[in-house]
Amino acid sequence: MSKNTETVTIAIIGMNRIGKVHYQNLSSMVNVKIKYICDVVADQSWADLYPDVEKIVTDYHEALKDPDVQAVLICVPTDLHPKITMEAAQAGKDIFCEKPVGFDDDQIMQAYHTVQETGVKFATGFNRRFDKNFRRIVERRENGELGDEQILKITSRDPEPPSLDYINHSGGIFMDMTIHDFDMARYITGQEVDSVYVAGGVMVDPQIGKAGDLDTVLTTLVFKNGMLGSIDNSRKAVYGYDQRIELFGSQGMAQADNVTDTTTTYSGAQSVESDKPMFFFLERYLEAYRKEIESFLDAVRGKHEVECTFADGIKAIRLAQAAKESALTKKPVKVKDI
Amino acid sequence: MSKNTETVTIAIIGMNRIGKVHYQNLSSMVNVKIKYICDVVADQSWADLYPDVEKIVTDYHEALKDPDVQAVLICVPTDLHPKITMEAAQAGKDIFCEKPVGFDDDQIMQAYHTVQETGVKFATGFNRRFDKNFRRIVERRENGELGDEQILKITSRDPEPPSLDYINHSGGIFMDMTIHDFDMARYITGQEVDSVYVAGGVMVDPQIGKAGDLDTVLTTLVFKNGMLGSIDNSRKAVYGYDQRIELFGSQGMAQADNVTDTTTTYSGAQSVESDKPMFFFLERYLEAYRKEIESFLDAVRGKHEVECTFADGIKAIRLAQAAKESALTKKPVKVKDI
Amino acid sequence: MSKNTETVTIAIIGMNRIGKVHYQNLSSMVNVKIKYICDVVADQSWADLYPDVEKIVTDYHEALKDPDVQAVLICVPTDLHPKITMEAAQAGKDIFCEKPVGFDDDQIMQAYHTVQETGVKFATGFNRRFDKNFRRIVERRENGELGDEQILKITSRDPEPPSLDYINHSGGIFMDMTIHDFDMARYITGQEVDSVYVAGGVMVDPQIGKAGDLDTVLTTLVFKNGMLGSIDNSRKAVYGYDQRIELFGSQGMAQADNVTDTTTTYSGAQSVESDKPMFFFLERYLEAYRKEIESFLDAVRGKHEVECTFADGIKAIRLAQAAKESALTKKPVKVKDI
Amino acid sequence: MSKNTETVTIAIIGMNRIGKVHYQNLSSMVNVKIKYICDVVADQSWADLYPDVEKIVTDYHEALKDPDVQAVLICVPTDLHPKITMEAAQAGKDIFCEKPVGFDDDQIMQAYHTVQETGVKFATGFNRRFDKNFRRIVERRENGELGDEQILKITSRDPEPPSLDYINHSGGIFMDMTIHDFDMARYITGQEVDSVYVAGGVMVDPQIGKAGDLDTVLTTLVFKNGMLGSIDNSRKAVYGYDQRIELFGSQGMAQADNVTDTTTTYSGAQSVESDKPMFFFLERYLEAYRKEIESFLDAVRGKHEVECTFADGIKAIRLAQAAKESALTKKPVKVKDI
Incomplete structure (x- = not known):
């Protein structure tokens, strides 16, 4: 065999x-x-x-x-x-x-x-790396179609906050939620982040604030190559799971828009209605979860290297730690190495 | 001067x-x-x-x-x-x-x-020839980007029927409304129509039927070069003035979609809403009417030929006449020359 | 169990x-x-x-x-x-x-x-009935959001023609290709067709014509309730598998657009590029094929009735037979009952 | 009269x-x-x-x-x-x-x-306030359809940098270019900004850096009501004038997308192409400039108050000044009052 x-x-x-x-x-x-x-x-x-x-x-x-x-x-x-x-x-x-x-x-x-x-072999479970929409951005970048990378923008909003119990054990929004976006920032650009600056607040649920956490966050990234990045997070978007990424460079821009259940629209007397984004991660990343595991199994089989390494897992944590510090100090914070 | x-x-x-x-x-x-x-x-x-x-x-x-x-x-x-x-x-x-x-x-x-x-000099007032969206289709065709023309599709629906008094003096739906689409069929393709076949009905207002007219019509065009065309008309689309054209050829397809007032969408708890098409011809063809007259004045000045001739005006009528006959005989009808 | x-x-x-x-x-x-x-x-x-x-x-x-x-x-x-x-x-x-x-x-x-x-139990394999985009149109209709049905439009174009050998045994374009659209016409509207009129030609490959078949067809449907329908087929669309359906009624319109692999666009110096439609039926209807079989198995288990019956299969053939006759006689043809 | x-x-x-x-x-x-x-x-x-x-x-x-x-x-x-x-x-x-x-x-x-x-009477010439797409966002907000405002995002990129001579007399990117976005931030949200934080660089043209200016800037806004904002600027987007605004709130999100010349797309063998955004401000804001002057004339006539006041003009400068300081100090900076 x-x-x-x-x-x-x-x-x-x-x-x-x-x-x-x-x-x-x-x-x-x-x-x-x-x-x-x-x-x-x-x-x-x-x-x-x-x-x-x-x-x-x-x-x-x-x-x-x-x-x-x-x-x-x-x-x-x-x-x-x-x-x-x-x-x-x-x-x-x-x-x-x-x-x-x-x-x-x-x-x-x-x-x-x-x-x-x-x-x-060790693979970290950042499933979004296996989303075909985001991969298409990476392909465009690797093909040179974007030229020099200049601005990365990530919108990442959940449809509803988790339970307070979950929040209390989550490690905070940066470690639980933004950590995906931090990994995406590195994956999409192929670059390392030098420093982060966070502006955040509690706008969704005061209980989240009482638990010492934030629910709405805007994170600025300055990469080691000088390019800039922005991540905006909210724990609650009434219209569903908002997962968009845009990479702007000297030769063009690639944008991954939200994914909807159907392409079917309705033109009525008031407006033209189309589907909301898919509800949450289980729907949106259904296929990505599958590909993630297939990739891991193929790495086990020796067909290719692990696609998301232990180091990747740690670097995302370093970003989350820097973000947490910036939210406290209200100053830009250097990201530590592994 | x-x-x-x-x-x-x-x-x-x-x-x-x-x-x-x-x-x-x-x-x-x-x-x-x-x-x-x-x-x-x-x-x-x-x-x-x-x-x-x-x-x-x-x-x-x-x-x-x-x-x-x-x-x-x-x-x-x-x-x-x-x-x-x-x-x-x-x-x-x-x-x-x-x-x-x-x-x-x-x-x-x-x-x-x-x-x-x-x-x-004589110019016929087919304003839609001056719509920039439709002109873009003609540009694509003339650039050879569509290859051999094969299928033309025109959707042309009004937001509301005119008064019965107007209908009684309009010459009927083909002479009043579809005539624009007949002219578009010739303009967009650059081809002449050989025969038409009409299927129609009265679905919007029985009074229109009593007046001897139709309010919903599907017209099949067979062009002299063998290509096919379809025009669908309704006197009443609740979502506004529906004006779309699509030209399909061996090398590609050009599609002009409806025009909206703004690009602004609203993502709410139920759906993502965008603007309906602009209400009616005064809004949608505002700029086309202006360009039509500018073109006529420049023709008067001798800067270029008239863009929509008397012959064009008559040929559209020949199409309307054939369509009317087809609606009565329920058979395909040859289009007469001028 | x-x-x-x-x-x-x-x-x-x-x-x-x-x-x-x-x-x-x-x-x-x-x-x-x-x-x-x-x-x-x-x-x-x-x-x-x-x-x-x-x-x-x-x-x-x-x-x-x-x-x-x-x-x-x-x-x-x-x-x-x-x-x-x-x-x-x-x-x-x-x-x-x-x-x-x-x-x-x-x-x-x-x-x-x-x-x-x-x-x-007998189920006919019209897989498109299980496409979620088309089902959404049916849901809108059944919810009354479209009002009285007036115009159905189906665009159905293949990315490339089958082999001549396949064509020779296919029963012709109506029995092989349009038959899906005939079934969709009945499924989407919930109505029966009274007569069809066909205009067609050979534009893709002269060999198809020599084989006695057509490769480009425009079919007009008149339903028993008076509503109108149009189906346009081509054996070859360079941009991929074009599968769109639009149902227009007195209260609104539902449109199922093509499905693409990703939502990712590229804004470059010349244009904004988005994905072509998925290549062909194995890609576009991947999920529909699965649901079709799941539905059949559940029918075998007695959980629900068969969703697409033997009678549905025969009625689509009756439409194909009428279309073939119309293509030959160049006249509208009544559709026979089972 | x-x-x-x-x-x-x-x-x-x-x-x-x-x-x-x-x-x-x-x-x-x-x-x-x-x-x-x-x-x-x-x-x-x-x-x-x-x-x-x-x-x-x-x-x-x-x-x-x-x-x-x-x-x-x-x-x-x-x-x-x-x-x-x-x-x-x-x-x-x-x-x-x-x-x-x-x-x-x-x-x-x-x-x-x-x-x-x-x-x-004194009106400041912030033309973008009169863009109908952006006004639609304000309408949605004023109608309460967005709920509590939480995140504002403005993308504002020019198609090409001005001459170095212009840059030398422009007062810098914040006073010349971002100033429009600062005014938009106040206009779209109806809120005042408390502090700004800037991350910026020179990525478009090193000469701009030698002139002591930046050409790529990411600005974080913290509003007095706690909500967050992000503005990203570039002096050069190869695909044209990129002018998008998105306002996210507890009940929904309104997004104004770019404006294109036509709605006409081309489906070819490689991709589906649509128009780039309009080239630059003279094209995109053609109508806004007209409405701006009409509004001023009506204010002169006493029909309504001036829509964009001297104070608005000064407040935008205060934001630009704070941004400039933040770019230098690399810290968040409080925005001064008039």
């Missing part, structure tokens, strides 16, 4: 919302065997829910010990990412880890070094 | 809706003198309405006799077009005549021959 | 292009077992291609004899559709049959009556 | 590019008499260029002394604005003054107080 079509045996660790997204995609792919689902609250009844899965366990160490398992998907809460990463790396498993790669810097760096030492 | 900027002295004959449109445009142009306004119901009070105009008369013959007058605009009811055309031609005046150029075939042809014999 | 999630055991009969499309979709669905693939040219090597399939046979009668098989997908050449339909119905299998349901009228009607007598 | 249609007698002071724009508009309006054109380089030959104008003079004081003159348009270089404003105000003339209202703060404030004391 050729390397390209080799069956990969995996374990999913953590079966909350995002674990289920990956499960759905994996279960319809060929040449993948989901041998384990690991979740602390798993019980007997899960066998019916996941009939294709060989073992459903509460302790993920079982999967790590199984020599059949080549790769794991880490979909547990963020604070556990570094610990499991280290254990999986030491067990020789390739790793797909959801974003962010951790909260605690020391733990993250320890995990990072362990991954480097063991030589396992 | 160069020919290009020569002041042209004109008379407007007939001061209903369309006469006023031309007056508005002319009164803001340089190098035009509106010496006469002629209208059977004109009275003293009109001097205040048209302060720039030297003479306001009820009998247009006064204007025809005045050697200062170089050109006349014929904006009276259609049945009078041929008679006034002949008198103006015999008086040596250049003529801009509103569409259609007449109702009675014998009168039209008599006027046509008189114009030919006297050598005066 | 509830009826809704019951596993359905099927056989695919015919494994050419469309058979493979259905196979791809079925193989990623849960609660479906593809027990047989039947194809006259199948051989041992197919076991590797279709590893999930239990039996790969050259004679479909094996599948018909197997009591496990609940339903068959008939994906063989059209002339065989009625025969296999009858055999499958007599074997008590539910049937999904690709369009058109046959060529020979007597055979079709014999199959139709057999299906009625045996009471098996 | 009613106040509403009263003829207004004016003088144009300064006949460079923008003076000519206003002349063109005024010369096609009724009820306006351009009695004077004043320009230091005017000579006899101008009589042919401006045949409707009674007096063409090199010394604008002649116009100020003439009791017939009701209003003046100040279209001279910016450094002269305050001086002429004061003289005109003291002569009792109503004033339309091009932006910016001056360079020197003391002079500006002296002029401002003189205007207040004399009670003459």
